[in-house]
Every structure is written in C-alpha cells, then in structure tokens.
Amino acid sequence: MTTDIHDNAVAVPAAPPRFHRPSVFAVVIAIAFAAFFIQGVLLAGITPERLMRGIVNLGRFIALAMPPDFTKLDVIAYAMLETLNMAIVGVAVGVVLSVPFALLASTNTTPHRLVRTATQFVIATMRTIPDLIWALIFVVAVGLGPLAGILAIIVDTIGFCARFFAERIEEVRPGPSEALASTGGGRLSVIFGAVVPETFASMTGTSLFAVEKAIRSAVTLGLVGAGGIGVELSTAMRLFNFDEAAAIVMVILVVVVGFEQISSLIRRRVM
Amino acid sequence: MAAALEVKGLKKSFGDVTVLRGVDFTLAKGEGAVLLGANGCGKSTMLRCLNRLTSFESGTVRVHGTDVSTLAGAKLKIVRRELGYVFQQFNLIGNVSVFQNVLFGALGHPGGGLINSLSAFAPQAERDRAMHCLERVGLADKAPFRAHALSGGQQQRVAIARMLMQSPTIVIADEPIASLDPKAGREVLELLFRIVSEERLTVLCTLHQLDLAREFGPRIIGMKDGRVVIDAATDSIHISELEGLYRADGATSAASASRHAAE
Numbered sequence: 256m257t258t259d260i261h262d263n264a265v266a267v268p269a270a271p272p273r274f275h276r277p278s279v280f281a282v283v284i285a286i287a288f289a290a291f292f293i294q295g296v297l298l299a300g301i302t303p304e305r306l307m308r309g310i311v312n313l314g315r316f317i318a319l320a321m322p323p324d325f326t327k328l329d330v331i332a333y334a335m336l337e338t339l340n341m342a343i344v345g346v347a348v349g350v351v352l353s354v355p356f357a358l359l360a361s362t363n364t365t366p367h368r369l370v371r372t373a374t375q376f377v378i379a380t381m382r383t384i385p386d387l388i389w390a391l392i393f394v395v396a397v398g399l400g401p402l403a404g405i406l407a408i409i410v411d412t413i414g415f416c417a418r419f420f421a422e423r424i425e426e427v428r429p430g431p432s433e434a435l436a437s438t439g440g441g442r443l444s445v446i447f448g449a450v451v452p453e454t455f456a457s458m459t460g461t462s463l464f465a466v467e468k469a470i471r472s473a474v475t476l477g478l479v480g481a482g483g484i485g486v487e488l489s490t491a492m493r494l495f496n497f498d499e500a501a502a503i504v505m506v507i508l509v510v511v512v513g514f515e516q517i518s519s520l521i522r523r524r525v526m
Numbered sequence: 527m528a529a530a531l532e533v534k535g536l537k538k539s540f541g542d543v544t545v546l547r548g549v550d551f552t553l554a555k556g557e558g559a560v561l562l563g564a565n566g567c568g569k570s571t572m573l574r575c576l577n578r579l580t581s582f583e584s585g586t587v588r589v590h591g592t593d594v595s596t597l598a599g600a601k602l603k604i605v606r607r608e609l610g611y612v613f614q615q616f617n618l619i620g621n622v623s624v625f626q627n628v629l630f631g632a633l634g635h636p637g638g639g640l641i642n643s644l645s646a647f648a649p650q651a652e653r654d655r656a657m658h659c660l661e662r663v664g665l666a667d668k669a670p671f672r673a674h675a676l677s678g679g680q681q682q683r684v685a686i687a688r689m690l691m692q693s694p695t696i697v698i699a700d701e702p703i704a705s706l707d708p709k710a711g712r713e714v715l716e717l718l719f720r721i722v723s724e725e726r727l728t729v730l731c732t733l734h735q736l737d738l739a740r741e742f743g744p745r746i747i748g749m750k751d752g753r754v755v756i757d758a759a760t761d762s763i764h765i766s767e768l769e770g771l772y773r774a775d776g777a778t779s780a781a782s783a784s785r786h787a788a789e
C-alpha cells in the first residue's frame with residue numbers, strides 16, 4: 256500500500272524554516288547596542304601610544320611593588336581582622352533581617368498585597384544602590400570607621416538575601432502549609448512551622464554566598480573610609496608605598512580565597 | 527444529635543470553570559464512607575471546602591452542626607481541629623524530624639501554638655503523647671530521622687501519627703495511598719481504618735481502587751461532574767454502577783442518583 260505511505264507523507268506539515276526573520280524589536284535592540292558599543296570604544300580614547308604608556312607604567316608599578324613589604328604586617332593583620340569583623344557582623348544582622356523582609360515580600364506569606372509591593376520596592380532599592388554608595392551615605396550619617404561599613408553591608412545583604420529568600424519562599428510547595436493550617440494552626444505557626452523549615456537549606460546556601468560577597472565588599476568599603484583594610488590600602492597607594500600595597504593585596508587574596516574555600520565546604524555539607 | 531458532617535448544595539467554581547455543582551451528603555458520627563469519582567470530578571476540591579482550605583460560593587457545610595461557610599479566625603481554627611486530614615502527598619515538613627512533624631499535629635490545640643509544639647519547648651506530656659502516636663503507627667524508632675529520609679509508606683504513617691496527635695473527630699483522607707505501591711498502600715489503608723474504628727472516628731476517604739473501596743468503605747459516595755450521583759451502602763451497589771462513574775458519557779442511571787444510604 257505505497258499510496259498510503261505517500262498520503263501520510265503529504266499529511267505531515269512542513270518542518271519549520273531554518274532561519275527566522277528577526278523581529279523589529281530585536282533589530283532595534285541590536286542597533287542600539289552597537290551604537291553604545293562604538294561610542295564607548297571612542298570614549299575610552301584607545302590609541303597605540305596610550306596603550307604603550309599604560310604597559311610601561313604598569314611595569315614600573317610592579318617593579319616598585321616587588322618585593323612586597325611585610326614590615327607593617329601587624330597593622331595589616333589588624334586591619335584585615337577588622338574587615339572580617341565588619342563582614343561577619345554585617346552579614347549576620349543582614350541575613351536575620353532578610354527573613355522578615357522576604358516573608359513580607361512573598362505572595363504566599365505577606366499579610367497584604369500593598370505590604371508586599373512596598374517591601375519589594377525597599378528591597379529593590381537596597382539591591383540597586385551599590386555597596387560603595389551605601390558606605391558613602393553611612394559615612395556621612397555615622398562618621399568614618401567600621402560602623403559605616405557594617406551598616407552598608409547590612410543593607411547590601413538584605414538587598415541580596417531577601418530577594419533570593421523571597422523567591423524560594425514563593426516556590427515552597429503549598430502542601431505542608433496546608434497540612435499545618437488544617438490542624439488549626441495560626442498564620443504565624445504555619446509560616447514558621449512549615450514555610451521557613453522548607454526553605455532552610457536554600458537559605459543557608461544563599462547566606463553563605465552573602466558571607467563571601469560581604470567579605471569582598473568589606474575590603475573595598477575602606478576605600479571610602481568605612482573601616483577595614485581598604486583604608487590601609489588606599490593610604491598606601493596614595494603615598495606611593497606600592498610595596499606595602501602589594502603586601503596588603505596579598506593578605507586580602509589569601510584571606511578571601513581561604514574564606515571562600517571554607518564557605519563552599521560548608522555549603523556542600525549543608526545542601 | 528447533629529451529624530458529624532452535613533454538606534448541602536455546595537457549589538464552587540474557579541473562574542469560569544464550575545467544579546462543584548451542588549454537592550449534598552451527610553455523614554453521621556462514627557460513620558465511614560469512601561468517596562469515588564473520576565479524575566477532575568471535584569473530590570479534592572470538595573474535601574478542601576470542608577475546612578475552608580478553599581472557600582466556596584454557596585451551599586452549607588456543617589461540622590458537628592457548626593456552619594463553616596462564614597467562620598474566620600479563632601472560630602475557624604476550632605472547627606479545623608475537628609477535621610484531621612491525610613493527603614496524597616503526605617505533606618510532611620521535609621527538613622525537620624519525624625518527631626517534630628508529629629508534634630505539629632497539636633498546633634491548633636488550646637494552649638498549643640508554635641512554641642509549645644516545638645520539640646525543644648513542648649511540655650513533657652505532649653512529647654510523650656507524640657511518641658505514643660508514633661508507636662501506634664509502628665514508627666517510634668524513626669522519631670529522630672528527617673521526614674524525607676523515610677519511604678513513602680512510612681511518610682504516610684507519620685502523617686497518620688500527626689493526624690492522631692491532632693485528635694480530631696473526623697478524618698478526611700484524600701487518596702492516602704495513591705502514591706504508594708500496592709503492598710504499602712494496603713498496609714497504610716488497614717492502619718488508617720483500624721485507628722479510625724478504635725477511636726470511633728468519622729471518616730471520609732477518597733480512593734481510586736474499586737476493590738479497596740468496596741472492602742474498606744461500608745458506604746460509597748460517588749461523584750461525577752461536581753455532583754453526588756451515588757450514595758448507598760456498599761453491599762447494595764453493583765460494580766457496574768461504580769464503573770459508570772468513570773465513563774465519559776455522563777450516563778449515570780437516574781436510579782442511583784436518587785438513591786441514598788439507609789442510615
């Protein structure tokens with residue numbers, strides 16, 4: 256029955272075309288991107304002569320920075336400790352505060368739609384403004400020193416964690432919550448008995464990422480005077496003590512990498 | 527004496543989709559019934575209306591005489607305490623211990639609440655009671671394990687222990703064995719119905735296996751297209767009537783629609 260086979264072949268619709276004509280939207284985006292890119296390259300003013308000068312300067316910097324000067328290691332170590340303290344305090348407070356923020360911002364746990372929108376707006380603001388700018392603001396508010404850095408890290412952590420916590424909370428399967436609601440439990444009992452435990456593993460993972468992030472930002476916050484090792488680094492750079500700066504950078508490198516190792520070790524064990 | 531459960535003219539729709547078109551049935555205290563019906567006929571929705579996990583548009587649901595349709599807050603919680611649910615997906619809390627899951631059964635008790643239901647702070651008497659409930663489902667040795675470390679059959683038995691901890695007067699089981707293998711399923715069903723008869727509880731249980739339904743349910747309630755079309759003592763129903771519930775043609779005999787159980 257070859258005709259049957261032939262008939263069947265005819266009945267099968269044609270395969271989709273190999274290429275699609277790009278939509279107007281895609282073309283507009285591509286042109287806008289190209290325009291920005293070209294303008295950016297022009298703005299950077301790249302010339303062979305400047306590139307050469309940059310390479311020479313970099314070479315001179317490295318020559319001056321080597322060997323690193325570890326004579327002020329005690330000061331550097333103390334500043335590094337202060338950095339770690341700032342990060343730990345800031346991230347701990349930030350993570351704890353992220354939980355209520357996240358609960359208020361999730362559809363399934365918020366007391367009201369408007370509360371949710373308002374909280375989401377606050378979280379988005381915290382996240383969108385970079386940590387260095389928060390540090391500048393808090394330096395104005397509470398003066399130079401680690402407190403400004405801690406406050407900046409708290410805000411930055413909430414912006415990061417509350418968002419991911421909220422996303423996880425919205426994904427929680429409704430079953431366990433319904434089971435606890437069915438026993439006659441109140442709203443808070445259901446939230447802290449079912450929703451929070453269900454999200455616990457993911458929250459721990461996110462929090463550890465937040466710790467790594469906080470240590471990196473604690474290092475830079477000192478550049479604007481918010482305490483920690485960044486203060487030492489910017490001083491050394493400004494006084495052209497490049498060998499001391501190199502020592503500081505190395506200490507930072509060792510501590511941050513070490514911390515990330517510990518953190519990923521914990522994350523693997525928890526998740 | 528008020529019936530344990532009295533449902534009249536219960537209607538519910540999700541947007542344009544009408545799921546329940548007027549469900550009527552009554553369960554006397556201590557009575558047991560199996561609820562049958564094809565996928566999507568509205569069984570789960572109806573069961574969720576009984577304690578207002580889902581709200582409904584019209585009709586009444588009375589639990590021991592109390593109309594639940596307008597209840598809220600503390601009064602709703604008091605009614606919910608009377609209805610112990612067992613779900614197809616067990617609905618245990620994954621990251622906490624089996625013991626903690628059972629303790630959560632007492633969340634709605636007077637003087638219960640979250641703090642008194644946490645393993646660390648619960649009164650000794652409650653902790654003992656939780657262990658007793660686990661003992662009754664044969665899982666006392668699993669108390670410290672995380673709930674998700676257990677097999678499906680074991681998880682459902684933990685859910686039954688949690689329901690025991692709640693000490694309800696009515697048990698609502700929505701396909702309690704649908705995610706279990708035949709052997710574990712039968713064991714769980716036997717356990718559930720043994721506990722129900724020992725505690726003289728009222729029970730309404732949905733199943734998809736006709737043979738199990740006829741074996742365990744003294745009475746069968748059959749739903750089709752959002753209505754109760756069969757409601758009779760199991761012995762008086764012919765198997766072909768039950769099979770009719772699953773036919774798409776809607777040809778349910780008028781005789782079975784009008785027949786009701788002699789109570």
Ligand SMILES: Nc1ncnc2c1ncn2[C@@H]1O[C@H](COP(=O)(O)OP(=O)(O)OP(=O)(O)O)[C@@H](O)[C@H]1O
Pocket residue numbers: 540543545563564565566567568569570571572
């Ligand atoms: N939250 C919801 N939103 C919209 N539609 C829903 C919702 N819950 C249930 N439905 C619809 O209601 C109908 C009945 O669903 P229900 O779960 O009550 O059926 P069921 O009888 O329990 O079926 P099954 O045997 O598969 O469990 C289905 O068509 C379903 O799509």
Ligand SMILES: [Mg+2]
Pocket residue numbers: 569570571700701
């Ligand atoms: Mg169902």
